[in-house]
Amino acid sequence: MMEYEIIDASTNESFTCREDEPLLSAMKRTHKGPIQYGCGGGGCGVCKIEVLSGEYNAFKNMSRAHVSEEERKNNIVLSCCIKPTSNLTIKKFSQN
């Protein structure tokens, strides 16, 4: 089982996420990362993050209500809907 290092560029903290683990679950497990709470099922949009580098698998469809086509192209994703396939650098999503 692979484990990847996830760096949160917002805080410069890092944590690990297994390849079979949704990123949001790893944030909850480690109490690190930009998001603490959310529905966990792609429905609320609060777990939105920006992936600055690295590869991931979007294992669950992200609702267009929460992630636009444009955002998706720019690696803005719902962290409950992705699993890492490499080390990642992420940061909290901000509108600016």
Ligand code: FES
């Ligand atoms: S936690 Fe609600 S959409 Fe991800």
